[in-house]
Every structure is written in structure tokens, then in C-alpha cells.
Amino acid sequence: MATLMSGAKILLECLVREGVDCIFGYPGGVTLPLYDAMYENPIRHVLVRHEQNACFAAEGYARSTGRVGVCCATSGPGATNLVTGLVDALMDSIPVVAITGQVSTGLIGSDAFQEADTFGITRSCTKHNYLVKNIGDLPQVIHEAFHIASSGRPGPVLVDIPKDIFQGQAHYVPVSSIHLPGYKVFTEGHTGQIRRAAQMIWQAERPFVYAGGGIVASGASAELREFVELIDAPAVNTLMGLGALPADHPNFISMPGMHGSYAANMGMSGSDLLIALGVRFDDRVTGRLAAFAPHAKVIHVDIDPSEIGKNRAADLPIVGDCKRVIARLNKVLTETAPAEAGRNSEARRNWWRQIRQWKEEHPLTPAFSTTEIKPQHLMVEIDRISNGRAIVSADVGQHQMWAAQFIRFNEPRLWLNSGGLGSMGFGLPAAIGAAFANPDKIVFAVVGDGGFQMSIPELATMANYGLNVKVVVMNNGYLGMVRQWQSLFYNNRLCAVELEAFPDAAKLAGAYGFTGRTIESPADLVPALQEAIREPGPYLLNVRVSPNENVYPMVPAGAAINEMVLGPPKPVAVPK
Amino acid sequence: MLQVISLLVENKPGALMRITGVLSARGYNIESLTVARTLDPTLSRMTIVVDVDARLRTAVIKQMNKLLNVLQVSDLTDSPAVSRELVLLRIRTSQEARTAILKEAEIFGARVVDSSLEGFAIEATGDTEKMDEFINVMRSYGDIDVTRSGLVAVSLDPKKLRLSGPVPAGMAAEKLQLTDGVLNG
Ligand SMILES: Cc1ncc(C[n+]2csc(CCOP(=O)(O)OP(=O)(O)O)c2C)c(N)n1
Ligand SMILES: [Mg+2]
Numbered sequence: 223m224a225t226l227m228s229g230a231k232i233l234l235e236c237l238v239r240e241g242v243d244c245i246f247g248y249p250g251g252v253t254l255p256l257y258d259a260m261y262e263n264p265i266r267h268v269l270v271r272h273e274q275n276a277c278f279a280a281e282g283y284a285r286s287t288g289r290v291g292v293c294c295a296t297s298g299p300g301a302t303n304l305v306t307g308l309v310d311a312l313m314d315s316i317p318v319v320a321i322t323g324q325v326s327t328g329l330i331g332s333d334a335f336q337e338a339d340t341f342g343i344t345r346s347c348t349k350h351n352y353l354v355k356n357i358g359d360l361p362q363v364i365h366e367a368f369h370i371a372s373s374g375r376p377g378p379v380l381v382d383i384p385k386d387i388f389q390g391q392a393h394y395v396p397v398s399s400i401h402l403p404g405y406k407v408f409t410e411g412h413t414g415q416i417r418r419a420a421q422m423i424w425q426a427e428r429p430f431v432y433a434g435g436g437i438v439a440s441g442a443s444a445e446l447r448e449f450v451e452l453i454d455a456p457a458v459n460t461l462m463g464l465g466a467l468p469a470d471h472p473n474f475i476s477m478p479g480m481h482g483s484y485a486a487n488m489g490m491s492g493s494d495l496l497i498a499l500g501v502r503f504d505d506r507v508t509g510r511l512a513a514f515a516p517h518a519k520v521i522h523v524d525i526d527p528s529e530i531g532k533n534r535a536a537d538l539p540i541v542g543d544c545k546r547v548i549a550r551l552n553k554v555l556t557e558t559a560p561a562e563a564g565r566n567s568e569a570r571r572n573w574w575r576q577i578r579q580w581k582e583e584h585p586l587t588p589a590f591s592t593t594e595i596k597p598q599h600l601m602v603e604i605d606r607i608s609n610g611r612a613i614v615s616a617d618v619g620q621h622q623m624w625a626a627q628f629i630r631f632n633e634p635r636l637w638l639n640s641g642g643l644g645s646m647g648f649g650l651p652a653a654i655g656a657a658f659a660n661p662d663k664i665v666f667a668v669v670g671d672g673g674f675q676m677s678i679p680e681l682a683t684m685a686n687y688g689l690n691v692k693v694v695v696m697n698n699g700y701l702g703m704v705r706q707w708q709s710l711f712y713n714n715r716l717c718a719v720e721l722e723a724f725p726d727a728a729k730l731a732g733a734y735g736f737t738g739r740t741i742e743s744p745a746d747l748v749p750a751l752q753e754a755i756r757e758p759g760p761y762l763l764n765v766r767v768s769p770n771e772n773v774y775p776m777v778p779a780g781a782a783i784n785e786m787v788l789g790p791p792k793p794v795a796v797p798k
Numbered sequence: 799m800l801q802v803i804s805l806l807v808e809n810k811p812g813a814l815m816r817i818t819g820v821l822s823a824r825g826y827n828i829e830s831l832t833v834a835r836t837l838d839p840t841l842s843r844m845t846i847v848v849d850v851d852a853r854l855r856t857a858v859i860k861q862m863n864k865l866l867n868v869l870q871v872s873d874l875t876d877s878p879a880v881s882r883e884l885v886l887l888r889i890r891t892s893q894e895a896r897t898a899i900l901k902e903a904e905i906f907g908a909r910v911v912d913s914s915l916e917g918f919a920i921e922a923t924g925d926t927e928k929m930d931e932f933i934n935v936m937r938s939y940g941d942i943d944v945t946r947s948g949l950v951a952v953s954l955d956p957k958k959l960r961l962s963g964p965v966p967a968g969m970a971a972e973k974l975q976l977t978d979g980v981l982n983g
Contacts, residue, residue, distance in 0.1 A: 239968040341812060346819055350866050353811065365967035370866065397968075403961035404808060404869045528860035 224393035229357045230259035232394045233321070233383070236364035237265055239396065242292050244658050245321075246270050246279040250296020251336060252323035255388035268658060268687065271679035273300050275651035277307020277378075280318045282655025285638045286613055288441060290317040290372050291655060297323045298336030301343070301382070306645055308347040308378045313642025314462060315439055317376035319367050320348075326386040327355055340382045349377030354384070357392040366400050374407035375526040376439055409525065411542030411550060419497075419521050419538055420554040424562035426495035426519075427569035429455040432478065432507075435462030435641065436500015436524060438634040442545035446499065447471065449548050452555045454570070456577045458486045460501055462641040465631030469610070475577065476586060479507040480777045481623040484584035484786060487777070489577055490515050491784040498522045500544045503533035504642070513782035523547050584788055586627050589771065595744050597621065597696055597767045601628035604666060604694065607751050612664040613638065613656050617649030617673030619703040621696035623773045625668050647676030650693060654680060657689040664755060665690055671697040671721050671764075678730075684760040685734040692754045695764045697724060697740075698771070706772045711779075727764035738762035799852050800829060802881060804951055805844040805862065806870040806959070809835065813842075813867035820861045821848055830948025841869065845881075845951045870959055874951050881951035885929045890917040891940035899939050906932045 227235070233256065237245070244266045249257045260267050270276045273295040280291030295304050301322040311318045325334040341353040350370050352363045360383070367379040423429060437446050437459075443466050450457045450473045458478045459466050467474050478486035487509075490496065496518040501507070508514040511533060522529075522536035523544055530539040540547055588598035601624045608614065610632040616622040616639040631637045638656060640648040653667035669677070674695045684691050705719040731738025737757055741750045747765070754761040775786040807813050814833065821828055829847040836843050850858055855873060862871045874881070885908075891899060899918065903910060908922035917940065922932050926949060936942050 241969050342815070345812065345815055346823060351812070369965065369967070398966065399964040400967045401962075401964040402866060405866050405962055406863070406960070407962070526864070528857065528864050532857060 224395045226391050227394045228255065228259060228388065229360055229383070229390050229392065230256045230388040232357070232360050232392065233364060233388070234259055234263045234265060235394060236361050236397075237292065238263075240290070240365070240368045242290070244268060244283065245292045245294050246276040246283070246655060247294030247321075248273050248276055248296065248300060250300050250323060252297045252325060252385040253294065253300075253388070255385065256294070256321075256323065267294075268683070270651065270654070270683050273303035274306050274647065275654070275677065275680050275683075277304045277311065277318065277320060278645075278648050278651035279655030279658070280320075281307065281311050281314075281316050281648075282615060282638055282652030283659045284311075284316050284318055284655075285652065286635050286656035287659045288439075288635065289659070290319055290368055292319050292321070294321045295323070296336065297325055297340065298338045301340040302338055304380075305343065305347055306643075308344055308380065310640050310643040310645045310648065311378040312347060312349065314640065315376050315435060316378065317371040318378040319371050320378060320380040322380060322382045323388070324353065324382045324384040327384045328386070330384065340380070344380045347378070348380045349375075351380040351382070353382045354387050357387050357390045360387065360392075361394065361397045362400060365397050366402060369400055370402070370405065374405070407525070408527070408541045409543040409546050411523070411540045411547035413550075415538060415540045416547065416551050417554055419540060419551055420558055422495060422519065422521060422538060423453050423497065423555065424558065424565055427566050428492060428494040428573045429453060429497060430489050430493035430495065430518070431455050431457035431497045431499065432460070432490065432501055433457060433463050433466050433499045434460035434501035436544045437463055437466035438500075440500065440525070440543045440545040441634075442500070442548055443467070443634050445545055445548040445552060448552050449555070452552060452559065455497070456489055456574070458482070458489070460504070460507055460641075461626055461639065463500070464626060464637040465634040468632040469630035470632055475581070477626055479504075479783065480509070481627065481773050481775065482507075482783070483581075483586050483627070484775055484788065485577060485580035487775070487783040487786055488580045490518075491782070492576065493518045496520045498536075499548065500524060502529050505533075507783075508533065509777045509781055509783035509785075584775070588628055590744075591768070592744060594768045595742060595747055595765055597624050597698065597771050598628055599744065600694070600696055600747065600765050600767060601625050601668075603747050603751055604668065605629040607748075607755065608664065608666065610636075612636065612666055613653070613660060614666045614668055615639070615649050615653035615656060617667075617669035617677075618644045618646045619670040619673060619701070620698070620706060620771075620773050621668055621670045621702070623703075624696075646670075646673040649673055650677035650691075651680050653691045653693075654683055654689060657691050658687075661690070663690070664692065667691055667693045669693065669695055670702060671695055671699065671724055672701045675721075675724075681731070681734045681760070681762070685736055688759045690759060692761045693763065694751075694754070695727070695762070697764050697766050699724070699766075699769045703773075710772065710776075724764075727762050731760075731762040736760045736762070738764065740764040740766065742766035799850065800875070801848055801850045801855055801858070802874040802879070802949065802951055803846045803848065803859065803862070804872045804874050804879075804953060805846070805868055806836070807842050807844055808867040808869065809840050809842045810867055813865075814844075816865045816867060817844065817846070817862060820858060820865070821846075824854075824858075826850055830946075832948045832950050845949050847949050869961060870957065872953055872957060874953055878954040879951050880954060881925060881949050882923050883926055883929045883949050884947035885922045885932060886911075886945045887920045887922070887933065887936055888917065888943045889920065889936055889940050890942075895939045899936070902935050902939075906935075908932065
């Protein structure tokens with residue numbers, strides 16, 4: 223049964239059929255017909271204050287739920303403002319569908335008002351993109367966009383829709399199937415390879431599990447946990463994978479990489495079998511690639527064939543979805559365990575002894591002081607108060623690394639952060655998106671004083687919708703991460719990193735109609751966090767922390783990950 | 799080192815841009831690129847010759863294979879394949895050299911497609927080295943203008959085309975469970 227409908231209505235109908243309940247967007251000239259259709263549509267439109275934040279909010283929605291996040295912008299400046307968010311979602315494999323308006327088909331290419339080549343600009347910023355030139359293609363394209371965004375290795379898909387397509391009328395026939403012959407998704411993994419993986423695992427003396435964002439994306443936490451227990455190996459979660467294996471799990475070591483723990487990095491370096499699950503051997507994890515895990519054979523499971531062998535050759539590649547492959551691997555391991563499990567028990571015991579020794583030698587230790595709030599102390603208290611249940615959305619910088627080190631996540635999708643792109647300004651809008659998707663959860667936006675100021679317009683969105691977002695600014699008065707590098711590697715010649723003139727938090731939040739507060743004494747920390755949680759709706763807590771603290775351990779650029787700098791240089795004792 | 803890539807792609811706007819984007823994003827210079835419809839008018843066959851670091855050859859193929867509009871990619875650099883280039887050459891020459899030019903053209907299996915008082919237009923096909931040679935020889939007889947088609951290649955070792963089948967539309971979240979069943983062939 224075909225009904226005559228406008229393109230705008232057809233679009234919304236397709237979104238409803240995709241289960242979309244919320245769009246983060248910002249209107250403009252060419253999307254007027256779309257917004258007119260939204261006037262009477264059940265989908266909620268959330269008006270953010272900048273299109274970049276529409277995309278970040280859609281990411282927050284997607285990262286915290288696994289469902290596709292949707293954002294919308296007008297042509298020209300609206301579309302170009304989305305670009306950072308799209309690349310962010312691409313780098314971290316986050317399912318997002320972006321709808322942009324375009325000038326009418328007859329005007330494309332004429333330098334019309336607010337025309338930009340969105341299709342061209344976003345080609346390399348998306349997993350796939352579309353420019354709709356015929357209203358008849360619209361339903362097909364929208365359903366394809368959702369399918370592409372959410373399947374295989376997830377990612378952002380942009381659909382550019384000219385104004386006359388929104389306005390045009392067509393007989394809408396619901397699309398029942400889509401056909402993308404060139405879209406190859408391999409999920410199951412090769413049976414023979416899975417069997418060989420099991421053999422390698424039993425033969426290994428020092429196995430080590432390196433699990434990342436792919437586990438979160440495929441919802442493979444339960445399978446990962448079973449796997450780690452079956453083989454009783456130490457395991458790390460990358461920055462993108464925190465929560466994939468519960469932080470409280472006895473086999474969990476911590477995060478590896480540039481600011482990873484000593485035990486995590488030494489474990490990788492000493493292992494003879496690295497089991498890489500949904501990871502991409504990012505340079506922030508591997509340090510100097512040539513010296514990374516030099517004794518290890520590598521089993522690499524990933525849904526994206528182009529990740530395999532990209533940075534580190536895999537001795538045993540398995541292309542597939544982590545959830546399916548690990549489940550099948552667990553089955554083989556369970557079958558073969560009676561005959562094989564005890565094979566290297568002596569070596570395995572020694573390996574665990576070694577790992578524990580590394581953990582005890584240099585644990586991640588937060589700094590405390592009675593006179594000033596140490597940044598690590600702040601994270602420890604956020605950890606305590608959220609008790610593994612709150613969503614924590616971080617920005618980019620030192621605070622992000624301390625949050626990753628000291629806040630424990632016992633479930634996936636609680637820890638949101640911009641891993642691959644490292645986009646400052648991500649934390650607060652992503653928290654907004656997560657708050658819409660999780661109205662019953664507390665959402666912390668843990669941000670730096672720099673990144674916060676990139677997101678300030680969204681305080682209005684928080685106030686507008688009365689969102690349960692608790693913004694905690696770790697205020698060190700600096701672009702701290704850049705200051706750290708200038709201080710360690712550029713002779714402390716600090717240039718363009720002092721953040722003077724930070725606004726008064728009470729007045730700032732007050733101006734938007736909610737509570738804000740600045741604290742600097744350690745004694746106020748817990749009461750202030752409690753107040754933030756007690757008070758319904760948004761809250762801004764500006765925490766002045768010791769300004770010159772650096773994040774350790776640290777793998778300097780170009781070093782191997784077992785060449786960590788564990789702490790600040792010790793002051794040399796002056797001889798009497 | 800020069801890599802010869804053969805692609806079967808959907809004939810859709812933006813497809814070419816996506817494919818060349820894989821190369822330009824990495825700063826590779828394309829030596830030649832040819833594209834034309836296949837028997838199925840919705841598909842095109844493309845041959846690209848590009849200077850790629852030998853270690854990154856498989857990475858480039860994998861990246862191209864990931865593109866939705868790409869149905870098949872093969873690296874023909876070291877696999878059995880026939881490759882040809884077409885050269886259209888205009889030569890201005892003196893009356894005395896005309897016979898010699900026709901002789902040379904014959905040696906290269908080239909065909910005269912236009913003849914005038916000033917000279918000839920000649921078409922030749924062959925592999926790249928042979929065409930280089932042909933052009934060099936002709937240059938010795940007079941002023942030339944050359945248009946080369948770039949390499950077209952056909953694999954002699956055809957891979958089976960693996961395509962994905964249709965999937966149900968709507969409620970993307972519930973389809974995350976798709977299995978390899980979407981692949982036929
Ligand atoms: C959009 C963007 N611009 C610049 C950078 C480079 N950068 C990385 S961390 C950082 C400092 C962040 O400062 P702040 O938000 O105060 O966090 P802190 O490191 O002090 O915790 C900068 C400038 C970036 N990651 N993103
Ligand atoms: Mg700062």
C-alpha cells in the first residue's frame with residue numbers, strides 16, 4: 223500500500239522503523255521542511271547548541287547503549303560543523319547516522335547560499351555516505367545507512383538530502399530488504415583457525431589477553447570473561463575497552479600503553495602468546511612497534527580484515543565478530559581442556575607469580591595530600607561514589623588518563639571517551655547524549671578546564687532538558703597534557719598552556735539556573751560530590767587540583783612499552 | 799614499486815572518489831587509471847597502476863575491499879594477467895620520412911587512422927614497455943603528440959566473485975546478529 227508523502231515525512235517514517243527515539247540536531251534553511259514534519263512526529267528532537275556537539279551527543283547515546291545515535295544538521299556550516307564528530311565516530315567505530323540538509327538539486331554546484339560539498343568533504347570522515355538525488359531512493363538509502371552504521375565494524379554514515387527532496391512528494395512503500403552486494407561482513411571466524419588458536423593457547427607458557435573496543439562493540443563481555451577464566455590468563459582492557467572485563471575480575475590487570483600500568487606493559491612485553499581481541503595495535507598501546515611484545519606469537523581476532531597485519535603481523539588471524547569467535551573458541555577450549563589444560567601448569571604458575579610481582583612492585587598509586595586536591599584523589603573519590611554503576615564521560619587530556627587509571631568499570635558502556643581521535647570538547651556533549659539514553663543513571667562528565675571551555679554552550683542544553691549530568695571539571699589551570707610534554711620534553715618552556723580567566727563556576731552555572739561550585743580543599747571533595755549526586759538535574763563542580771602533577775607511568779614517544787618512566791625524577795639528596 | 803590493481807565496482811556516484819581516496823590519503827601518486835562499464839551496465843571494471851611501497855600492497859588491497867561500492871579487488875602485479883595500453887599518436891613529418899614511418903608502424907603492429915599532408919595519426923596497443931619503445935621510435939621521425947589510455951588488464955586466474963545477499967531492513971540493532979549466511983558463493 224503506497225501513500226503519497228513528503229520526503230521529510232518519508233525520512234521520519236524510516237527513522238521510526240529503525241527504532242530511533244531521539245535526534246540530536248540544529249535546524250537551518252534547507253532543513254526547514256524536515257523540522258516542519260518533526261512538529262507532529264513522535265521522535266524527540268534535542269536542540270544542542272552547536273552541531274559538533276550534536277554528533278558527540280549522538281556518539282554518547284550510541285557508546286552508552288550500542289544503538290545507533292542520530293544527529294542532524296543543515297547544509298554548509300551545519301554540515302561542516304559535524305566533521306570532527308564524524309571522524310571521532312569513525313576512529314572509535316561508533317554507530318552514528320548523520321542527516322544533513324543540502325541545497326536543492328537544481329542549485330548543487332552553483333555556489334548557492336550555504337552550499338558545501340558535504341558528500342565530498344565527509345567521504346573520508348565516514349564509513350559510507352550518500353547524496354540523495356531521487357526521492358524514490360530515500361527509504362532504501364536510510365535503511366542502508368542504519369545497516370551499514372550498525373553492522374560489521376560499526377561507524378558513522380552520513381546522508382545528505384537536498385531541500386527539494388524533503389519537499390517533494392512520493393508514494394511511500396516501506397522497504398523490506400536491502401541489498402549491498404559489495405558489503406562483506408564476516409562474523410563467524412574460520413573453524414580451522416579457531417581450533418588452531420585453542421592449540422596455541424594450551425601450548426603457551428605466558429599467555430596474555432589484550433582486549434579492546436571490539437569486545438564492547440560486539441557485546442562480547444560475557445564471552446570474554448568465560449574465555450579468560452577458561453584459560454586463566456592475565457588480561458588487559460585498552461582505553462576503548464575499559465569495562466569489557468570487569469575491573470574487579472581477578473584476572474584483570476589494568477590498561478596498557480602510554481599511561482598504562484607497569485604490570486600491563488611488562489605483561490605484554492614478557493608474554494609468549496598475545497591474544498588480541500577487537501584491538502588495532504594502536505601506537506598509544508604498542509609504543510615503539512618494533513620492540514612491542516618481542517617474544518609473543520599473536521592471535522588476532524577482528525571483524526575488519528584490514529586491521530589484521532596492519533601494524534603487527536598476526537601469527538594466527540581470525541576474521542570475525544568477537545562475540546561469535548570467542549564463543550566458538552570457548553567451546554573448543556572446553557572440549558579440549560580435560561586433555562590439555564594441565565600441560566604447562568608449572569610455567570603458567572610462574573607466569574602468574576611474575577605478573578603479581580610486577581603488580582606489587584609498581585601498582586598504580588594515587589597521590590594524596592591534606593592541603594591540596596591531587597587529581598588522582600579526585601578520580602578515586604569519583605570511583606568510590608559511582609561504585610562501578612555511573613556512566614563516566616571523559617574529555618581529552620591528563621584528567622582522561624587519570625580517570626582511566628583510577629575509576630573502575632565493571633561493565634562495558636559505562637566509560638565513554640574519545641580514544642582514537644582524542645577530540646577535546648567530547649566529554650560534556652557525549653554525557654548529554656548518554657543522559658538521554660539512560661535517564662535512570664548518573665552521568666559524570668569528567669572534563670579538563672580546557673575541554674570544558676570548548677563545551678560551555680551545552681550547559682544550556684543541560685539546563686534546558688534538566689539532564690542528570692554532573693560536570694566535574696578537573697581544574698589544573700593548564701592545558702595539562704600539553705604542559706606535561708612541554709615540561710618533560712621541552713625543558714619546561716611553557717608556551718600557550720596557561721588557562722587564565724576560568725569563569726566563576728557558581729556564577730556560570732547560576733546564569734543557566736543550576737548549581738555550580740568551586741572547591742579546592744581535600745576536605746570538601748566528598749561532600750561536594752555527594753551534593754552533586756543528591757541534587758536533581760545538572761550540576762557543575764569545579765575542582766581546583768594541584769597544577770603541576772604529571773601522569774605516570776609514561777612511555778615516552780618512541781620508547782618501547784617496557785621502558786616506562788614510573789614517576790617524577792627523584793630529587794637528588796644534597797650531601798651535608 | 800608499481801602495483802597493478804584491478805577492481806570490479808558498482809557504477810555509482812562517488813565510487814571513483816572513494817577508491818582514489820584510499821591512495822591519495824596516503825600520498826600515493828596514481829600512474830594510470832582506466833574505468834569503463836562491464837557487460838552488466840551497473841558495474842565498472844577499473845585498472846589502477848600506482849606506486850606503492852611494497853610492504854603496504856596488501857594493506858591497500860584490503861582497504862579497497864572494505865569500500866561498499868567495491869565488489870572485488872585483485873592485485874595483478876605478480877599474478878597471471880594480460881595488460882595492454884592503447885596509444886594514439888599524431889606525427890608531423892617530412893614527405894621523405896613517410897614510408898619509413900609506415901614501416902615502423904607495421905613492425906609495432908600499429909594502424910594508421912588518419913593521414914594528411916602534415917603527417918599521420920597512428921593507433922598502437924601493447925604492453926607498457928612496447929608502447930614506450932614505439933613512442934621513442936616515432937619521436938625520431940618528427941614532432942609527435944601522444945595520448946595514452948593507461949593500462950587495462952585482465953586476470954588470467956579469475957577469482958570467484960563473492961557477493962552478499964539481501965538482508966531485512968529496519969531495526970538495525972536487532973540485526974547485529976547477522977552471520978556469514980549473508981554471503982553466497
Ligand atoms: C580539539 C583538540 N585540540 C587540541 C588538542 C591537543 N590537546 C590534547 S590534551 C590537551 C590539553 C587539555 O587540557 P585540559 O582540557 O585542561 O585537560 P588536562 O590535560 O589539563 O586534564 C590539548 C590541548 C586536542 N586533543 N583536541
Ligand atoms: Mg587542564
